[in-house]
Amino acid sequence: DAKTTQPPSMDCAEGRAANLPCNHSTISGNEYVYWYRQIHSQGPQYIIHGLKNNETNEMASLIITEDRKSSTLILPHATLRDTAVYYCIVLTDSWGKLQFGAGTQVVVTP
Amino acid sequence: DTAVSQTPKYLVTQMGNDKSIKCEQNLGHDTMYWYKQDSKKFLKIMFSYNNKELIINETVPNRFSPKSPDKAHLNLHINSLELGDSAVYFCASSQARMASGYTFGSGTRLTVV
Numbered sequence: 001d002a003k004t005t006q007p008p009s010m011d012c013a014e015g016r017a018a019n020l021p022c023n024h025s026t027i028s029g030n031e032y033v034y035w036y037r038q039i040h041s042q043g044p045q046y047i048i049h050g051l052k053n054n055e056t057n058e059m060a061s062l063i064i065t066e067d068r069k070s071s072t073l074i075l076p077h078a079t080l081r082d083t084a085v086y087y088c089i090v091l092t093d094s095w096g097k098l099q100f101g102a103g104t105q106v107v108v109t110p
Numbered sequence: 111d112t113a114v115s116q117t118p119k120y121l122v123t124q125m126g127n128d129k130s131i132k133c134e135q136n137l138g139h140d141t142m143y144w145y146k147q148d149s150k151k152f153l154k155i156m157f158s159y160n161n162k163e164l165i166i167n168e169t170v171p172n173r174f175s176p177k178s179p180d181k182a183h184l185n186l187h188i189n190s191l192e193l194g195d196s197a198v199y200f201c202a203s204s205q206a207r208m209a210s211g212y213t214f215g216s217g218t219r220l221t222v223v
Binding site: 032034036038041042043044045046049085089091097098099100101102 | 153213
């Protein structure tokens, strides 16, 4: 499975959009991009995933570049409850085991 | 209703003891997992069972033994506890190992003194 690179931390103002980058330059054609987050002291929570096309659900949007070497998770209107560690994970098809890297610590401030 | 429940939530024990952590899921999932999150916050998969069959067994000391009596339960037994076993242990489940559908429990914080 391809490795991912994320910034270790970022701040975001409450109510503003949070754009979380992820670099996966070695991604191959059958690998998906998954995003999970872990709020302090809780288990990780699934957010969204995609293969080639941009995806949107009630939690976030996922923008994948045309060459698929990077992606951005967008939290459209960040709230204080979005403060968490966000993990970008690349997996071969939908059956792989989830392996978590260091992630990005996002702090949403009032 | 709690989807994936772990007991106990906190566990403090002495070195050398044997302890168990229990996990139950009521989601009807067929696959369950154990993850370990150490003090540096890295979350690593340890084991996975699919329909009571062991399918993932990462490099984990033999002192750790998972047991799945049925597909709704996956327990973790740890023998001869060591200081380095102190961590938060998370149980998770998914249906057909779908990576988009992992549901995690709230974790068991194990402290070995």
